[in-house]
Amino acid sequence: MTALQETGQKAVQAKYEVQKLSEKEKNRALLTIAEALVTETDRILAANEKDLARAEEKGMKAGLIDRLRLTEERIKGMAEGIEKVTQLPDPVGELLETIHRPNGLVIEKRRVPLGVVGIIYESRPNVTADAFSLCFKSGNAVILKGGSDALYSNKAIVSVIREGLEKSGVTEDAISFIDATDRAVTMEFMKMKEYVDVLIPRGGAGLIRSVVENSTIPVIETGTGNCHIYIDEDADLAKAIPIIINAKTQRLGVCNACESLVVHEKIREKLLPDLAKALSEKSVEIRGDEKIGEVINCVPATEEDYGTEYLDAIISMKTVKNVDEAIAHINKYNTKHSEAIITENREHAEKFLNEVDAACVYVNASTRFTDGFEFGFGAEIGISTQKLHARGPMGLRELTSYKYRITGNGQIRP
Amino acid sequence: MTALQETGQKAVQAKYEVQKLSEKEKNRALLTIAEALVTETDRILAANEKDLARAEEKGMKAGLIDRLRLTEERIKGMAEGIEKVTQLPDPVGELLETIHRPNGLVIEKRRVPLGVVGIIYESRPNVTADAFSLCFKSGNAVILKGGSDALYSNKAIVSVIREGLEKSGVTEDAISFIDATDRAVTMEFMKMKEYVDVLIPRGGAGLIRSVVENSTIPVIETGTGNCHIYIDEDADLAKAIPIIINAKTQRLGVCNACESLVVHEKIREKLLPDLAKALSEKSVEIRGDEKIGEVINCVPATEEDYGTEYLDAIISMKTVKNVDEAIAHINKYNTKHSEAIITENREHAEKFLNEVDAACVYVNASTRFTDGFEFGFGAEIGISTQKLHARGPMGLRELTSYKYRITGNGQIRP
Structure with missing residues (x-):
């Protein structure tokens, strides 16, 4: 023995x-x-x-x-x-x-x-x-x-x-x-x-x-959290920007921090300039696809970026044509931890809640709330990312x- | 791919x-x-x-x-x-x-x-x-x-x-x-x-x-089921024998069949002769420890027997001095599937229900009831023997x- x-x-x-x-x-x-x-x-x-x-x-x-x-x-x-x-x-x-x-x-x-x-x-x-x-x-x-x-x-x-x-x-x-x-x-x-x-x-x-x-x-x-926030075409920007800044920067090294944004292409021009400014104040590097690069300065994002949990002052951004594409992108790259949609459109919100495969799905709130105390459960042993x-x-x-x-x-x- | x-x-x-x-x-x-x-x-x-x-x-x-x-x-x-x-x-x-x-x-x-x-x-x-x-x-x-x-x-x-x-x-x-x-x-x-x-x-x-x-x-x-029935000193034999015969022989090759009996030494002489007769009518071979062998004819049981799910017309028998020893024996050899106690003593029953580590623990009933239909759940995909x-x-x-x-x-x- x-x-x-x-x-x-x-x-x-x-x-x-x-x-x-x-x-x-x-x-x-x-x-x-x-x-x-x-x-x-x-x-x-x-x-x-x-x-x-x-x-x-x-x-x-x-x-x-x-x-x-x-x-x-x-x-x-x-x-x-x-x-x-x-x-x-x-x-x-x-x-x-x-x-x-x-x-x-x-x-x-x-x-x-x-x-x-x-x-x-x-x-x-x-x-x-x-x-x-x-x-x-x-x-x-x-x-x-x-x-x-x-x-x-x-x-x-x-x-x-x-x-x-x-x-x-x-x-x-x-x-x-x-x-x-x-x-x-x-x-x-x-x-x-x-x-x-x-x-x-x-x-x-x-x-x-x-x-x-x-x-x-x-x-x-x-604990592995490649968490996304999707900013829908019907997002309220007064909610979107504070939520993104909170989810990305309130604590960089935690599993429920936001690592990637999915941006409806129609909201790009309204959202990105102010968002880029707010992120830059927090020294966050942006890695975006071509359509992001058309509106703000950013490092070009690679496939690898979309799959990376940075745990650092970096955020990736990907544009999509609609909520379905956003959901498909998230389900492909996420780690089933926490995902959020920012929208005033109830139908889009409902679709996102139903179809995104993750432990916690949010409408108009920061992913940083995935936490035993924040849920009212008290201390936790961890955040499970499996389904069993x-x-x-x-x-x-x-x-x-x-x-x-x-x-x-x-x-x-x- | x-x-x-x-x-x-x-x-x-x-x-x-x-x-x-x-x-x-x-x-x-x-x-x-x-x-x-x-x-x-x-x-x-x-x-x-x-x-x-x-x-x-x-x-x-x-x-x-x-x-x-x-x-x-x-x-x-x-x-x-x-x-x-x-x-x-x-x-x-x-x-x-x-x-x-x-x-x-x-x-x-x-x-x-x-x-x-x-x-x-x-x-x-x-x-x-x-x-x-x-x-x-x-x-x-x-x-x-x-x-x-x-x-x-x-x-x-x-x-x-x-x-x-x-x-x-x-x-x-x-x-x-x-x-x-x-x-x-x-x-x-x-x-x-x-x-x-x-x-x-x-x-x-x-x-x-x-x-x-x-x-x-x-x-x-x-599905792995090395299931036991413990016959307590306070067992009602009119319940014990039918339950044992049912659990062992109603269907030999199933996971909730009884494979081993744990017998309080004080009930040996009352229980075993009739039980051996009933088992022999169903052509079930008995493998028992020394104290079982003192009362009825049986093949000597080995350590290996206690750990074996026979799925066959064989049953092992082990004597114990009290309910604690019975629980310890079962927790050592069982596969966490289904375990039963036969007793009229509520304290012993409660102790057994609390302390035996198994998916299903029974008082005065056959282990054969561990089944989706018998529980009223309908068809089942299997009987889980893990705790997760x-x-x-x-x-x-x-x-x-x-x-x-x-x-x-x-x-x-x-």
Whole structure:
């Protein structure tokens, strides 16, 4: 038995304990952990210093180092995040449906935890506490595999969480951390179907692709967002420009940022000059097709641009003749995340809502609203871009499955 | 572009058409197809003859040849199956939730089709019509990859379905059939993530394992059932014996048949003699542990027996000291399909329902009820044994996803 299999076995053992905990017991443990994170700030910061020193040695970019850095403030933020999760309703046990069959069988469909959730993530160490608290509140055990850059920080956070669990009388194995950074271990983890019920990758497109290609555990794909805004011929420009600027520039590096505009050719001349000015004030580079270039200065867009999630101060623009062409373009290039139409034409809006294939489709609003808090769900484990199981913001409910409980009095099948 | 990629592209084109069809349009097409299957009986039987001749040449077992054989009656059964699907409610468009946000955004969560469903299945040609009708009624396009043994039959059925679609004014590409039997094509199909939204294998454990290991498309695992019945110390034997005989012998080769008994040691002497007699009347071989062997004649059971889905006239038996040990044994060896407890003790029943990890858990009823029709859902595409997306019998609703439709009037994220 490998070390990893042992971890798997312990997590399975733990899942049976965690799924039995009451909401009260789970909240009490979470509050104890939140407090412990604050109390143990120095220990966590000391571990983080080691990661930061190594990162600087390696010549890591300033932006990435900033994501890696913990401060007293950020640790307090992690603790507050956990406290917020205690205020969310416990989804476990919810009765989804009751069926009374003519033969007297009573079938109850009830929400149950998924079991063991595996999470593979990249640099930011705050994911450790966030992911744990959501999985735990929804009754799951969790196995985390963090990025090598944050190894010391993650280990320190996990050990504080485990101490908090122990103090609360809950099995420490409700959280496990894979203390290895080599690829072979990650590959082995992705094949641990026997122990892990679902695997969620959190990170860049490369990580997600690798998990999808190699995992035998069911995967939930999250986070890749090549999001579009279509500016219809019947758009209200007073809405269009602020929405585009917000969706593109409010935060550049997030999955629900707008990466591409689809522009009705009849609105080009009204829209583009003012829009180009507003984008240029935010230092956003425009890459457009020929018809865009006829109206404003831009870099010529390539096919590749239309398929690129820039996560940067660049936006592509494509002209279309009508809403059908816009929908076809979006369905060809999007990643099924968030798509918006700006229009005052109800028929066009309805068509767009129906026919664009994405988790979230918007009329006259910014794509930046695709977010657990903005939807009123509270914290989320990620934004699902697949259609199986969960789509869009994944909160506590989306970390559960269901079970049919059937009660009889001796029924047999004729 | 390979032939398979072309098939994928056409299916994607078709999914956008199929998802727009009204319930009426879908039902009309299904009824036309049902009629066409009956009208074209001779053509289908002629194709089936070719498969049967090849099977006999190859020396296929009589049981398998019987599964492969079509008759006028069986084709009529296929048509009636399709007619029944027209009577099931269309799940597409169902409003699952409406959220009014303080900023004025209105978020609607609505049921949408999955898109393109891929199905890889083994010999029985009736799956072709069944799978199509369920996927089509739930608004999906379907790509089928049938077993080589039924190739001629499947092709004939698909061509009749396509003709029926055309006659109804619906794109023929709502159904595609992969006309190839080599493994390389199957492997390519399992990687067509760009075109296929979900892949459902229907068949033996080997097929399912291969799909899980190789697919990059999200998979729904169906059908493996190592199902247990636990006979508690407080069991009513008047219920226990009929339920066990029903679950084991009503149909041997099905996934919800009972393969293993877990017996409280205190009930051994009361239960086993009568049970052994009843099982022997049905020619069922018993493989038991030592404590079973103390009471009745049996073959000694091995560890391997406990993990085996026999699909045959064999049953394994294991004694336990209490309900906790029974639950632990079941959770170790089961395939998360269907598990039952026979008891008059409510506390034990409740514990079993809560703690056994399976799609369907029963108190005092046969595991054979895990079935779409028996649950009142109508026809099913399979019994899911995973926790992601759908668990247990998968009907029309389980062939859908959802989408968030958000309507605003210019909202941007602060």
